[in-house]
Structures are given as structure tokens and as C-alpha cells.
Amino acid sequence: MLKDKKNITIYDIAREAGVSASLVSRVISGNGSVSEKNRMKIQKLIDKYNFRPNAIARGLQKSRSRMIGFVLPHISTEYFSSTYYEFEKRASKAGYMTILCNGKSDPEVESKILRTLEETRVEAIIFMGGRADLIGVEDEYIDELRKVNKSIPCIVCSSRAEMFDCIGIHGDDYIGVNKLMAHLAQQGYKSLAILGGTDQSHPSKVKKQYFKEAAIRYGMEIRNEWIIGNSFNPEDGAEAMKQLLKQSHIPEVACCINDHVAVGAINVALDAGLVIPDDIAITGYDGVEASILSRPHITTVCPNYSEYGETIFQAMTALMEGREFEKLTLIEPEIIIRSSSLRYK
Amino acid sequence: MLKDKKNITIYDIAREAGVSASLVSRVISGNGSVSEKNRMKIQKLIDKYNFRPNAIARGLQKSRSRMIGFVLPHISTEYFSSTYYEFEKRASKAGYMTILCNGKSDPEVESKILRTLEETRVEAIIFMGGRADLIGVEDEYIDELRKVNKSIPCIVCSSRAEMFDCIGIHGDDYIGVNKLMAHLAQQGYKSLAILGGTDQSHPSKVKKQYFKEAAIRYGMEIRNEWIIGNSFNPEDGAEAMKQLLKQSHIPEVACCINDHVAVGAINVALDAGLVIPDDIAITGYDGVEASILSRPHITTVCPNYSEYGETIFQAMTALMEGREFEKLTLIEPEIIIRSSSLRYK
Numbered sequence: 141m142l143k144d145k146k147n148i149t150i151y152d153i154a155r156e157a158g159v160s161a162s163l164v165s166r167v168i169s170g171n172g173s174v175s176e177k178n179r180m181k182i183q184k185l186i187d188k189y190n191f192r193p194n195a196i197a198r199g200l201q202k203s204r205s206r207m208i209g210f211v212l213p214h215i216s217t218e219y220f221s222s223t224y225y226e227f228e229k230r231a232s233k234a235g236y237m238t239i240l241c242n243g244k245s246d247p248e249v250e251s252k253i254l255r256t257l258e259e260t261r262v263e264a265i266i267f268m269g270g271r272a273d274l275i276g277v278e279d280e281y282i283d284e285l286r287k288v289n290k291s292i293p294c295i296v297c298s299s300r301a302e303m304f305d306c307i308g309i310h311g312d313d314y315i316g317v318n319k320l321m322a323h324l325a326q327q328g329y330k331s332l333a334i335l336g337g338t339d340q341s342h343p344s345k346v347k348k349q350y351f352k353e354a355a356i357r358y359g360m361e362i363r364n365e366w367i368i369g370n371s372f373n374p375e376d377g378a379e380a381m382k383q384l385l386k387q388s389h390i391p392e393v394a395c396c397i398n399d400h401v402a403v404g405a406i407n408v409a410l411d412a413g414l415v416i417p418d419d420i421a422i423t424g425y426d427g428v429e430a431s432i433l434s435r436p437h438i439t440t441v442c443p444n445y446s447e448y449g450e451t452i453f454q455a456m457t458a459l460m461e462g463r464e465f466e467k468l469t470l471i472e473p474e475i476i477i478r479s480s481s482l483r484y485k
Numbered sequence: 486m487l488k489d490k491k492n493i494t495i496y497d498i499a500r501e502a503g504v505s506a507s508l509v510s511r512v513i514s515g516n517g518s519v520s521e522k523n524r525m526k527i528q529k530l531i532d533k534y535n536f537r538p539n540a541i542a543r544g545l546q547k548s549r550s551r552m553i554g555f556v557l558p559h560i561s562t563e564y565f566s567s568t569y570y571e572f573e574k575r576a577s578k579a580g581y582m583t584i585l586c587n588g589k590s591d592p593e594v595e596s597k598i599l600r601t602l603e604e605t606r607v608e609a610i611i612f613m614g615g616r617a618d619l620i621g622v623e624d625e626y627i628d629e630l631r632k633v634n635k636s637i638p639c640i641v642c643s644s645r646a647e648m649f650d651c652i653g654i655h656g657d658d659y660i661g662v663n664k665l666m667a668h669l670a671q672q673g674y675k676s677l678a679i680l681g682g683t684d685q686s687h688p689s690k691v692k693k694q695y696f697k698e699a700a701i702r703y704g705m706e707i708r709n710e711w712i713i714g715n716s717f718n719p720e721d722g723a724e725a726m727k728q729l730l731k732q733s734h735i736p737e738v739a740c741c742i743n744d745h746v747a748v749g750a751i752n753v754a755l756d757a758g759l760v761i762p763d764d765i766a767i768t769g770y771d772g773v774e775a776s777i778l779s780r781p782h783i784t785t786v787c788p789n790y791s792e793y794g795e796t797i798f799q800a801m802t803a804l805m806e807g808r809e810f811e812k813l814t815l816i817e818p819e820i821i822i823r824s825s826s827l828r829y830k
Contacts, residue, residue, distance in 0.1 A: 207584075207605070215573075215585075216566045225560050228587055232598070237605055239552075240560075240585035242573055253577070260552070260582055374778065403778045410780065430778050433719065433748045435755065 148189045148462065157181050191462070208238045208456065209257035209292075212268040213245040218428040219398075219443075220268055223297070226449020227266065234457070236263075243270045247281045254288050264456045265294045267306075272298035273342050293459035295452055300342055301468060307459065309451050312470035313347050316441040319475040320423060321354035323439070324393055327483050329421060330359075331391035333366035335380040336401030344372075344397055347425070351395055366391055369401065377404025385412055392421060393481065399424035399431040402438050406480065421481040427474075437478035447471050493534045493807065502526050536807070553583045553801065554602035554637075557613040558590040563773040564743075564788075565613055568642070571794020572611065579802070581608075588615045592626045599633050609801045610639045612651075617643035618687050638804035640797055645687055646813060652804065654796050657815035658688065661786040662695035664820040665768055668784070669738055670703040672828050674766060676736035678711035680725040681746030689717075689742055692770070696740060711736050714746065722749025730757055737766060738826065744769035744776040747783050751825065766826040772819075782823035792816050 150168075154161040159178055166174050167182045174182075185191070208231055212220040228238050239262065243250040250270050257265055265288065271277045285304040288294060294306045301308025324332065334351050337344030348367065355362045365387060368380040377396055381404070384390055394409075396402035402424035406416060414420055416436055424431050427442025448471050458465040495513075499506040504523055511519050512527045519527075530536070553576055557565040573583050584607065588595040595615050602610055610633065616622045630649040633639060639651045646653025669677065679696050682689030693712065700707045710732060713725040722741055726749070729735055739754075741747035747769035751761060759765055761781050769776050772787025793816050803810040 215560060215570050216563060218561060218563075221561045221566050224585075225587060228560075228585070232586060232601075235601070237584045237586070237601055239582045240569075240573070241577060241582070242570060256577075256580070256582055400778075407780065430774070433745075433775050433778055435752065435780050 148191050153182065153185050153189070153191060157185055205261045205263055206236050207260060207262045208236050209241065209253075209260070209262040209265040210238050210268075211241045211243050211250060211253055211257075211265065211270070213270055214242055215240060218430075219426050222428075222445040223268065223443075223448050223452075226445050227452045228449075230449060230453040231456075234453075245270050245274075247271045247274070247277065251281070251284060254284065258288060258292065262292060263460055265292055266297065266452055266456065267294055267304075268297040272296050272300060272304070275340050275342050275345060293456070295455050295459070297452070298342070299346070299468065299470070307455050307465050308468040309448070309455060310343075310468070310470055311443040311448070312472050313343065314350055315470075316425070316443075316473040316475075317347055317350035318354055319473070320395065320425075320439070320441055321351070321358055321360075323475055323477055324395075324421070324423070324481065325358040325360065327421075327481065329392045329481075331361040331363075331366075332393040332395050333368065333384055333391045334362065334397070335384070335394050335405055336369035336372060336376050336397035338369075338371060341372075347397060361391070363391075369397065372398055372401060374400050374404030374407075377401035377406075378408045379404075381405040381408040385409070385414075390420060393417075394420055394422045396422065396424050398426045399428045399438055399440055402440075402480070403430050403434045406434055406436070406438070417479070417481050417483055421483070423481050427476060431476070431478070434480075436480045439478045439481040440476050441473050442476055443473045444471055493536050495536075498527065498530050498534070498536060502530055550606045550608055551581050552605060552607045553581050554586065554598075554605070554607040554610040555583050555613075556586045556588050556595060556598055556602075556610065556615070558615055559587055560585060563775075564771050567773075567790040568613065568788075568793050568797070571790050572797045573794075575794060575798040576801075579798075590615045590619075592616045592619070592622065596626070596629060599629065603633060603637065607637060608805055610637055611642065611797055611801070612639055612649075613642040617641050617645060617649070620685050620687050620690060638801070640800050640804070642797070643687070644691070644813065644815070652800050652810050653813040654793070654800060655688075655813070655815055656788040656793070657817050658692050659695055660815075661770070661788075661818040661820075662692055663699055664818070665740065665770075665784070665786055666696070666699035666703055666705075668820060668822055669740075669766070669768070669826065670705065672766075672826065674705065674737045674826075676706040676708075676711075677738040677740050678713065678729055678736045679707065679742070680729070680739050680750055681714035681717060681721050681742035683715060683717075686717075692742065706736065708736075714742065717743055717746060719745050719749030719752075722746035722751075723753045724749075726750040726753040730754070730759075735765065738762075739765055739767045741767065741769050743771045744773045744783055744785055747785075747825070748775050748779045751779055751781070751783070762824070762826050762828055766828070768826050772821060776821070776823070779825075781825045784823045784826040785821050786818045787821050788818045789816055 150161050150164050154164045215221050231238050241253040271281045289306050296304050296306040296308050299310045368383050402422050406422050424438040424440040427440045431438040431440040455465045495506050495509050499509045560566050576583050586598040616626045634651050641649050641651040641653050644655045713728050747767050751767050769783040769785040772785045776783040776785040800810045
């Protein structure tokens with residue numbers, strides 16, 4: 141009698157098939173000779189119990205490294221460091237050490253990291269940003285992560301994780317943008333700009349689309365010339381606001397792609413003598429420290445970093461134990477309403 | 486003939502002594518039997534070449550893990566994440582993977598991390614904050630790091646590294662504070678408060694002392710009741726500024742222990758209707774992003790993060806190769822003068 145489906149090991153399969161564990165391993169890896177009869181018998185059991193290759197690969201390892209790889213673009217970006225912190229806290233408590241690698245949003249640097257993490261025999265890889273967010277990323281980089289995922293469970297922090305055949309976890313930007321737009325509509329704003337973000341970034345493209353759709357629903361105006369920006373930093377926010385203010389007609393709100401862009405936009409608006417939010421309201425996104433340090437404090441959408449870290453940890457544990465996990469988990473963010481957009485309390 | 490003193494290995498010692506490498510290892514570790522004659526012969530060579538136990542321990546390892554441990558209090562604190570980033574960039578280029586651990590400034594959490602890093606057989610440990618900065622830290626925690634350093638080279642990012650028998654690297658706060666004070670004197674300020682920091686933090690205590698000494702040199706007044714603060718966050722800066730503003734006489738400058746405290750102090754000063762720097766100038770420390778995001782931009786002292794990371798990397802490489810390195814390297818910081826303290830350009 142086999143154990144609960146979730147706890148199946150390579151030895152259980154071997155026992156039920158009446159063969160050795162190494163024979164099961166040969167069927168899975170496709171290396172070494174196996175009779176057609178045994179191959180079919182074993183494959184049938186693998187299918188029956190939906191036994192995952194990842195768990196199998198792990199079961200074959202002689203010793204566990206207790207090591208996790210965490211790849212992100214740049215640890216000094218608070219969005220990433222906050223997520224990392226919440227994950228690492230849980231992982232270390234469970235006895236795992238986390239190797240943190242800065243991929244610099246460069247697929248080639250990421251490839252080098254992935255190779256080293258494989259050599260290091262990490263037990264799982266968490267992947268944030270970089271190629272996971274890049275629109276038009278080359279197939280070779282997609283295939284590479286897919287291939288790594290076959291021997292090491294990978295969790296991709298992106299709504300596009302499925303593209304890499306990986307489990308995905310991401311903030312729910314549809315809900316985030318709509319909470320923000322509901323607040324702006326409730327405050328009576330009638331028009332908005334979208335500042336910051338790039339065309340190469342999938343999350344930024346998706347967010348902009350959600351803003352446009354919500355604007356139609358709420359009867360708010362977005363002109364094409366009000367969608368300005370090339371990156372994610374305060375300098376881009378400043379430049380975008382400068383361009384916006386040159387126009388003959390400006391919108392009532394500038395929705396920024398993140399809090400850093402919002403800080404840059406605010407500084408330019410204040411320098412131009414505008415009153416926030418009376419002349420123009422400004423909103424951010426991500427709920428990082430900059431949103432509360434700036435004057436005025438910035439209305440923002442805050443991912444639940446604690447829940448984000450917890451979900452990544454749960455997914456990792458499930459995959460390492462060969463259990464199923466949701467293909468894509470979206471974490472509901474909270475809106476934090478502050479004076480940069482608050483007209484009526 | 487032995488090689489250059491810096492490149493001595495356990496095998497060189499064995500060759501010159503005419504014994505086996507394992508005998509040399511037994512003398513070093515103190516485990517296993519060695520004749521008194523051999524013991525003295527080997528010890529003499531060890532002393533002659535100033536051969537370091539760390540390098541010896543490494544030489545005995547059968548395989549290298551290419552793994553580095555990096556312990557810091559909290560990765561979301563930009564001072565730490567910037568240093569980590571600059572180090573990791575260099576380490577990964579050289580083929581090392583870095584395990585990043587959040588010690589939460591709790592010596593017990595740090596102890597657990599150190600044990601796991603030892604089990605993981607990391608080749609070096611970088612230690613920032615936590616017990617290294619804590620005044621009155623228990624002897625057991627000092628001894629523990631000393632002991633770890635005997636088998637794994639440890640670099641402590643503190644001016645107190647010698648206490649742990651470790652190589653130390655730290656920002657030169659004497660120069661940092663004095664560059665700041667020279668600027669304030671040049672701008673004609675005559676009195677200052679010191680806001681933020683705790684009595685338990687060694688760097689914060691030392692910085693305050695440097696401020697007081699420099700104030701005497703420049704003939705600037707610091708009253709005891711102007712030294713206020715209990716921590717390192719914006720809330721503490723806000724609370725400290727509130728207490729300062731309650732006093733019948735306030736100083737011309739508030740020197741904050743870091744940029745986050747300065748942001749909190751600025752917000753309270755502005756809310757009280759004060760003009761910065763005309764009514765009160767405010768300065769920060771650490772050169773983090775908050776200093777440029779705030780309005781007005783904050784005058785700050787910026788560690789050279791790139792040089793800091795490079796020096797940690799160089800020290801690590803030297804120790805792993807059994808080479809000598811400076812006991813304590815102080816990194817000279819730069820002052821960034823901004824509108825929060827600039828009266829005359």
C-alpha cells in the first residue's frame with residue numbers, strides 16, 4: 141500500500157513496481173538500460189501518482205545542501221530587499237541558507253549565476269525580475285530557466301512564470317491599480333497622466349494597461365501625450381513631470397509607476413510652484429520608504445511583503461517535498477492613502 | 486628554499502621540516518600525537534614564516550566550497566545593502582557565491598547563523614553590525630566569533646574588529662564628522678544639537694564624541710540638553726526634533742546620526758513653520774537615498790561604498806590565500822553639501 145500521494149518517494153515507486161530504486165532513477169533520467177517491460181511498469185506508476193521529476197531528482201541526491209538560490213536584479217532596490225528579507229527570515233528558521241545573487245537585470249549575468257547555483261547544488265531557486273519581466277527576452281534564456289527547473293525547483297516571481305514552466309508568485313496589479321483608481325474616482329478626479337516605466341518591462345506594461353481600462357470604467361481621461369517615461373528612478377519622474385508641465389493642458393493626477401518616480405515628479409511640481417494635490421495629485425506604487433519620507437507623503441499601493449515572502453517559502457517547501465502548488469499565486473496589495481492625493485477626508 | 490613569505494602553504498612547512506603535511510596539521514590543531522622534537526621544529530617554522538592558522542585550516546580542506554557568508558542586521562537598510570551589493574559584485578565575478586543572512590542585531594540569531602555557516606563550510610565570513618557594534622556585548626559572543634575566526638577567516642566591519650581578533654574594515658567617522666563640522670564652521674554656524682543614535686551602539690557613541698571634540702575646536706556650542714535620541718529611524722528623528730523645539734533656546738544646526746533621523750527631524754521642523762537652513766540647519770550621515778529624496782535635500786557624509794566593498798573583497802582574498810592584511814582599514818568618506826545646511830554658496 142502506497143503512502144499519501146503527496147509523500148511518494150522514489151523508493152515507494154520501486155517497491156510497488158518490484159524493482160530497485162536505481163532502475164526507477166534510470167527510467168526518469170533516461171540514462172542506462174532498462175527493459176521495455178520495466179520501463180512501462182515504472183512509467184505507469186509515475187503517472188498514477190503524478191510523481192514530479194523535481195522530487196525524484198532530489199530523492200536521488202545523496203545529501204541535501206540545505207541551500208537556496210535567490211536571484212534578483214539589485215539588492216539595494218527596496219522592493220526586492222523587502223521581499224528577500226521576508227523570505228530569508230522564514231528559510232533560515234527552517235534551517236536553509238540563502239545565496240543572494242544580483243543579476244543586474246542582465247540575462248547573461250543571470251545565466252552565469254544559474255550555472256553556479258546548479259554547481260552549488262542548491263535545493264531551490266527563487267527568481268525575481270530580470271528576464272522574468274523582460275518583454276521580448278530571447279528564447280534561449282527562457283529555455284535555460286525551463287531546463288534548470290527540471291532538476292532544481294524554480295519559483296519565478298512574475299505573472300509570466302508559466303512561460304518558464306515554473307510556479308509563479310506575484311503582486312496582484314489588477315487589484316492594486318483598481319484600488320488606486322477607485323480612490324481617485326471617489327475623490328472626484330477626472331483626468332490622469334501615467335509617469336515612468338519602460339516598454340521593455342512586462343509588469344510596467346501591464347500596469348499601464350490596467351490604468352487605461354480603469355480610466356474608461358470610471359470615465360476619467362488619459363491622453364496619449366500624458367503617458368510619459370523611460371525608467372523607474374526619481375530622475376525619470378522629474379523629467380516626465382517637466383515634459384507634462386510644458387503641455388497646454390495638464391491632468392488632475394499623475395499616477396507614477398512606482399514611488400521613486402513619484403518623488404522625482406513631486407520635486408519638479410513643487411519647484412514649479414504647484415500645490416499638491418490641489419493643482420495636481422501624485423500617486424506612487426510599491427509602498428517603499430520613499431513614499432513616507434517625501435513631502436507630501438505619497439499615496440501608494442503596497443504589496444503585502446510579509447505574505448509575499450511567506451508564499452514564496454510555502455511554494456518552495458511544497459516543491460522540494462514533491463507536493464503540488466498553485467501555478468500562479470497573486471498577492472493582494474493594500475492601498476495607503478496619503479496627502480499627495482487626498483482632497484476630501 | 487621557501488617561497489615568498491606570503492604564499493607559504495602547509496606543504497612548504499612540511500618540506501622544510503622534513504615531515505609530512507599531516508604532522509604539521511597535528512601540531513597546528515593540537516590533535517593527535519607528535520614527538521616533542523618534531524613539534525618544536527614545526528612550531529619554529531610556523532613562527533618564522535608567521536604562517537596563519539586560517540590559511541592552514543584551508544589548506545587541509547579537501548575541497549573548496551567557493552561559498553562566503555555575509556551576516557548583517559537587516560538587508561532593507563540601505564547602508565548594509567549598498568555595502569553588500571558592492572562586495573557581492575566582486576565576489577561573484579571571482580566565482581564565489583555569497584550566503585546573505587539577516588542577524589536582526591540579535592547575538593543569539595547571529596550565533597545560530599555562525600553555526601550554520603560553519604556547517605556549510607563557507608570559506609570566509611563578513612560580519613556587519615550586530616554584536617560588532619554593541620557596547621557591553623557578553624564575552625561569550627566575543628569568544629564565539631574569535632573561535633570561528635580560527636577555522637574560517639572572518640572580516641568584521643567595525644573599528645572594534647580587534648576585540649574579536651579579526652581583520653577590521655570601517656568608514657572613517659573621525660574624518661567624516663570633521664569634514665561635516667568644517668563645512669558648518671565655514672558657513673558660520675555657532676551651535677549644534679546631536680539627534681538620534683543609542684548608547685548601546687559603538688559607532689553612534691564614537692560619532693557623538695567626535696562631534697563634541699570638533700565643536701570645541703571650532704568654538705561651537707553643544708548643550709547636554711541638545712543631545713537627544715534613542716534610535717536610528719525617522720520616528721526617532723521626529724521625536725527628538727519635537728523635544729528640541731520645546732526648549733527656550735534652540736541651536737543653529739541639528740546634526741543627525743544618520744539620514745533617516747534627519748528626514749524625521751526635517752518634517753517636524755517644517756511642520757513647526759521653521760525655514761531650513763535659515764531657522765535651523767539639518768545634516769544627515771551615510772549618504773543613502775533618503776538624503777536626496779527629501780525636501781530640502783540633506784547635507785550628508787557618504788561612505789565610499791564601492792571602495793568599502795572592494796576593500797572587504799581584497800581582505801577576504803588575502804586571508805583565504807594566507808596573506809597578511811591591514812588589521813584595520815578605515816575608508817575615507819566624502820561630504821555631500823546640500824541645501825539643508827547651505828547658507829552661503
